[in-house]
Amino acid sequence: MKGLAALIFIVVLTLLLRSTALTALAARGIVVDVLAFATVVWALRCGETWGSTFGFALGLAADLDAAHWLGRHALLLALIGYGVGRMSRSMVRDSARTQAVLLLAATVVHQAWVVMFELGGLAGWSYLVRRVVLATLATVPVGTLIVAVVRRVSGQSLFGHAATQADPAN
Amino acid sequence: MGGLLPPAERRSSAVLGAYVALSLLLLLTGERIPTDALRGIGAWLFAPLDRIVLTADRMVAGWRENQKLHERVATLEIENLRLRVAGVENQVLRAQMELPPWHTQPLKPVEILALAGEPIPTAAVLSAGRRQGVNVGDAVLTRDGLLGRVGEVYPNLSRAVLLMDPNSALACEVESTSVLGVLHSFASPRPRLLLTGVPLADTVLIGQRVLTSGLSRRFPRGIPVGVVKSVGPDPSGLTHEIEVAQSAQLSRARYGFVMGGQPAVVGLP
Numbered sequence: 001m002k003g004l005a006a007l008i009f010i011v012v013l014t015l016l017l018r019s020t021a022l023t024a025l026a027a028r029g030i031v032v033d034v035l036a037f038a039t040v041v042w043a044l045r046c047g048e049t050w051g052s053t054f055g056f057a058l059g060l061a062a063d064l065d066a067a068h069w070l071g072r073h074a075l076l077l078a079l080i081g082y083g084v085g086r087m088s089r090s091m092v093r094d095s096a097r098t099q100a101v102l103l104l105a106a107t108v109v110h111q112a113w114v115v116m117f118e119l120g121g122l123a124g125w126s127y128l129v130r131r132v133v134l135a136t137l138a139t140v141p142v143g144t145l146i147v148a149v150v151r152r153v154s155g156q157s158l159f160g161h162a163a164t165q166a167d168p169a170n
Numbered sequence: 171m172g173g174l175l176p177p178a179e180r181r182s183s184a185v186l187g188a189y190v191a192l193s194l195l196l197l198l199t200g201e202r203i204p205t206d207a208l209r210g211i212g213a214w215l216f217a218p219l220d221r222i223v224l225t226a227d228r229m230v231a232g233w234r235e236n237q238k239l240h241e242r243v244a245t246l247e248i249e250n251l252r253l254r255v256a257g258v259e260n261q262v263l264r265a266q267m268e269l270p271p272w273h274t275q276p277l278k279p280v281e282i283l284a285l286a287g288e289p290i291p292t293a294a295v296l297s298a299g300r301r302q303g304v305n306v307g308d309a310v311l312t313r314d315g316l317l318g319r320v321g322e323v324y325p326n327l328s329r330a331v332l333l334m335d336p337n338s339a340l341a342c343e344v345e346s347t348s349v350l351g352v353l354h355s356f357a358s359p360r361p362r363l364l365l366t367g368v369p370l371a372d373t374v375l376i377g378q379r380v381l382t383s384g385l386s387r388r389f390p391r392g393i394p395v396g397v398v399k400s401v402g403p404d405p406s407g408l409t410h411e412i413e414v415a416q417s418a419q420l421s422r423a424r425y426g427f428v429m430g431g432q433p434a435v436v437g438l439p
């Protein structure tokens with residue numbers, strides 16, 4: 001029940017950010033892919049079942065907001081949530097490099113998928129590449145920084161995993 | 171294959187399979203599902219939260235805007251005085267030429283609570299709805315120009331379909347030359363507004379203003395839409411390909427106006 005409440009809270013928060021604070025940046029062509037970021041973080045923290053559930057719920061809400069192509073965000077974010085959740089078992093989740101690589105992959109795949117729907121195929125591939133590159137350049141550093149800041153401020157690991165470096169005392 | 175996996179992994183695979191199947195089903199049939207009511211509920215739920223999130227942003231922006239507005243008020247007071255004199259003169263001249271009197275239409279100020287669509291917004295949630303006299307088809311504009319039209323109306327909120335929506339079409343004319351065309355949003359190869367259906371024989375210059383034309387039954391004539399950004403022949407070689415830079419700045423859209431009074435025509439641009 002607590003997990004479900006947290007899921008709903010994060011979904012609402014993500015959608016709020018996307019429709020308010022981030023729209024000014026998006027209108028200037030800089031898309032911070034907050035949907036991919038939230039899905040990656042949630043899947044890293046909670047695993048593949050909750051990751052795919054979160055991705056699906058968040059994607060469906062974003063699809064409803066967009067009014068076109070119902071299911072396009074939901075499908076890909078569910079897959080990203082599942083994939084990241086599965087991989088999170090076998091990687092050091094607190095490593096900034098791991099988070100950056102996962103964010104990069106998720107943003108590239110998500111943006112390419114979404115833009116292909118808007119373009120109706122690969123006709124405008126140069127725009128697609130530019131949009132994907134810009135979104136990746138914006139999302140990866142910002143996302144990694146946010147995770148690091150939250151970790152520093154809260155004083156504990158977000159993902160409950162071993163540290164990236166061996167304890168020098170051992 | 172499923173039997174080889176441990177129970178937890180089988181469960182998560184089944185959950186994922188259900189989500190994928192549901193998403194594909196929605197992709198195939200989603201356009202036929204009526205989602206207006208769901209979006210209405212969403213807009214109602216999110217409106218107070220949108221206001222809270224926007225408060226901090228608007229406080230900072232409001233401070234800067236206040237300084238600019240003081241200057242603008244002084245300028246507009248002087249201009250208003252000049253326009254009053256010109257207005258009286260205009261009425262006299264129209265009467266002499268036996269032209270019908272000019273009717274101004276009432277503007278309802280609204281707050282733009284949220285924008286939907288990335289990177290170019292295609293829809294906006296407005297802070298006024300049916301109870302405030304907003305109707306489907308009303309024009310939505312800012313001080314810079316036309317934003318779009320009201321597409322869905324809820325009791326206290328409404329949702330505007332912006333010009334960049336792929337399904338929007340708008341009858342326009344080029345200022346001073348009255349060259350007519352239809353403004354469409356194109357996503358490929360990049361999101362842009364194109365004035366279509368303008369024959370190559372018509373002369374259109376970069377920098378000319380594009381306004382709503384009298385041929386649009388949803389919008390009154392003469393609302394600024396944008397400025398001609400580039401002109402060239404379209405792939406068919408029969409008409410111009412005219413790119414229009416939208417006048418209304420979406421990145422700064424916080425307040426707007428709803429212009430009612432036009433009859434709502436279902437199924438027409």
